[in-house]
Amino acid sequence: MVxxxxxxxxxxxxxxxxxxxxxxxxxxxxxAQVQLPAFAWRPHPEHYARHELYxxxxxxxCVVAMVWAPGQATPLHDHDGSWCVEAVWSGQLEVTHWHLLQADDDTGWRFAQGARQHQRAGDCSGLLASAPYHSVRNPDPQAVAVSIHVYQHRLGQCMVFDPDRNGRHWPRLLPLANDA
Incomplete structure (x- = not known):
């Protein structure tokens, strides 16, 4: 792989x-000759798991395996100025792209929902730093999903955008950790 x-x-x-x-x-x-290590298949009970591979x-x-228990999801987020390419290794994911309409820390950020992709094993998508917003979830109510993410650089943080009931989103810096 490397x-x-x-x-x-x-x-x-x-x-x-x-x-x-x-x-x-x-x-x-x-x-079929490329295999993920056993730890890259371990879900986390409270949130999707991040396992740095390389x-x-x-x-x-940087290459990160992410493990998604049924229903687990990310909030709307960016990738801290990095491009990212993601592929579903096993299971399925739903990826929703978002377009920034307004960025204002005082009145809230506004986004428009873009394309929603239903991806299965082998499907790939990505984000350039110029269009960096998306959310990801495992829509399967029973099966775990595993995805591989290749980032331009190691991500130690990202910006997530918490929605309110008025359609605004509020930015919050989220430190990213490697799950053991």
Whole structure:
């Protein structure tokens, strides 16, 4: 996996590295010789689990496995200025993209819901830093889902946007941890 991703990002602009990972990641998911370690399949009972698999010292990208118990979801969030490519390894996910309409910390942020994608194993999507907002959930009421996320750089935090009943969202910085 590492060699394929290194090739995809080597000596490329962020946009070309993103495109290279978009091409490479579905091939890795479909390759029976590429196996995830046992810890990458462990869900967390209270929230989706994040398991860092690899961070490249040379190229800066980071690979994280996420495990989604039935119904677990993220809030609307960004990726701290990083592009991200995500592929479903097992199960299914629902990814909703959001378009920023207004950013105002005093009166609330406003978003419009964009495309909603229902993804199964092998399906891939991504976000560029220029259009960085989405939410993800496991819609399956019984099965765990596992996804692989390749980020431009290691994410130690992201901005989440908590909705109120008036359609506004309020930004909140969320530290991101690696689940054991």
């Amino acid at each position: 060699q394929v991703l290194d090739t995809a990002v080597a000596n490329r602009s962020p946009a070309h590295a993103y495109a290279g990972v978009c091409t490479a990641l579905p091939l890795l998911v479909g390759d 961070c490249s010292r040379e190229h800066g990208y």
